[in-house]
Amino acid sequence: MPRLFAWLLLSLLLPLTACAQAPAGPVQAGRDYEVLPQGQRWQPANGKIEVAEVFAYTCHHCADFQPMVDAWKKKLPADVAFTYVPVAFDPEDSYALAYFAAESAKALPKVHNALFDAIHKDGTLPRNSPTVDELGTWFAQKGLNQSRMVALMQSKETAAKMSRVRGFMKANGVKGTPTMVVNGKYVVRGGSLADRLRIVDALVAMERAKPKP
Numbered sequence: 001m002p003r004l005f006a007w008l009l010l011s012l013l014l015p016l017t018a019c020a021q022a023p024a025g026p027v028q029a030g031r032d033y034e035v036l037p038q039g040q041r042w043q044p045a046n047g048k049i050e051v052a053e054v055f056a057y058t059c060h061h062c063a064d065f066q067p068m069v070d071a072w073k074k075k076l077p078a079d080v081a082f083t084y085v086p087v088a089f090d091p092e093d094s095y096a097l098a099y100f101a102a103e104s105a106k107a108l109p110k111v112h113n114a115l116f117d118a119i120h121k122d123g124t125l126p127r128n129s130p131t132v133d134e135l136g137t138w139f140a141q142k143g144l145n146q147s148r149m150v151a152l153m154q155s156k157e158t159a160a161k162m163s164r165v166r167g168f169m170k171a172n173g174v175k176g177t178p179t180m181v182v183n184g185k186y187v188v189r190g191g192s193l194a195d196r197l198r199i200v201d202a203l204v205a206m207e208r209a210k211p212k213p
Contacts, residue, residue, distance in 0.1 A: 026202070027198075027199050027202040027203065031189070032188070032189060032190050032195075032199045032202075033182075033186045033187060033188050033189055033190070033199055033203060034173065034186065034187050034189055035185065035186060036171070036172055036173065036181075036184065036185055036186060036187055038171055039171055039172050039181065039184040039185050039186070039187070040167070040168055040171040040172060040184045041183065041184035042083050042085050042168055042181075042184075043081065043083055046081065047079075048079050048080060048081040049079055049080050049081070049182070049183050049204050049207045049208065050080075050081050050082075050083065050181075050182070050183050050184065051080060051081070051082045051083070051180060051181075051182055051183075051200055051204065052082075052083050052084070052085050052180070052181045052182075053065075053069060053082070053083075053084055053085065053178055053179070053180055054085045054086075054087055054168075054169065054172075054174050054177055054178065054179040054180075054181065055084060055085070055086060055087065055177050055178045056086065056087040056095065056096075056177045057086070057095040057098075057099070057115050057116060057119055058095060058119060058127050058128075058129075059087075059177045059178065060120060061177065061178060061193065062116070062177050062178045063116045063119070063120040064193060065178050065193045065196075066113060066116055068193055068194060068197060069197075070113075072197050077204075079208065080204055084099070084108075084112070085165060085168060085181075086099040086100070086165065087165070087169070087174070087177050088162050088165040088166055088169070089166075089169075090129070091162055091163070091166065092129075093129060093162075094129045094130055094131065094132055094135055094153070095115070095129060095130075095135075096162060096165065097132060097135075097153040097154075097158055097162070098115065098132075098135045098139075098149075098153060099112075099115075100152070100153075100157075100158045100161045100162070101139075101149050101152035101153045101155075101158060102139075102149075104152050104155075104157065104158070105144060105148065105149065105152060107139075107142075107144055110142060110143075110144075111139070111142055111144075114142060118138065124138070125138060132150050132153045132154060133150060135149070135150075135153065136149050136150040136153070171184075172184070172187050173187050174187070178193075178196075180196055180197075180199075180200050182200060182203040182204060182207065183203075183207050185207070186203050188200060188203070
């Protein structure tokens with residue numbers, strides 16, 4: 001009897017295990033992604049397939065997604081270029097301003113993940129939009145020049161990028177964060193965060209397989 005019970009239990013568990021390990025099927029337009037009729041790349045065409053993540057530092061889903069993206073980026077093929085695009089529903093969003101200031105100062109590798117941690121882990125920055133002076137103080141704590149960072153956040157160049165973001169979001173149908181846009185042609189609508197990266201990989205493969213002009 002014990003052997004019979006063990007066999008019956010195993011026979012019930014094996015199908016469940018197989019289902020859990022089964023690979024996901026091919027991606028489908030309308031379910032996993034949408035084709036963008038007038039989509040845009042963020043960076044100019046450079047012979048590479050662009051993957052852009054539209055994100056917000058205050059978005060807890062983006063904070064959860066960040067470690068996944070970090071691991072995924074390490075395995076990117078040479079023909080894929082990844083870029084972040086900070087969301088800018090509000091043209092004065094100070095965290096988006098902070099991103100572009102850090103980008104101009106070539107400080108993103110130092111402060112990008114730290115900004116997520118400051119908001120979602122340490123509580124050293126508020127979830128609601130802080131002032132540029134408060135962000136300048138935070139940048140100074142990370143070893144950056146406070147006055148320069150405030151000036152960069154308030155610069156015409158940063159204002160122009162904020163305006164460009166809003167056009168990018170509209171053209172690519174960005175409704176929330178995080179949103180992945182592939183080559184200015186597809187916007188990912190997948191379910192789980194991990195599934196979105198699977199869909200991105202499939203769309204990259206689709207783009208790679210297209211004949212070159």
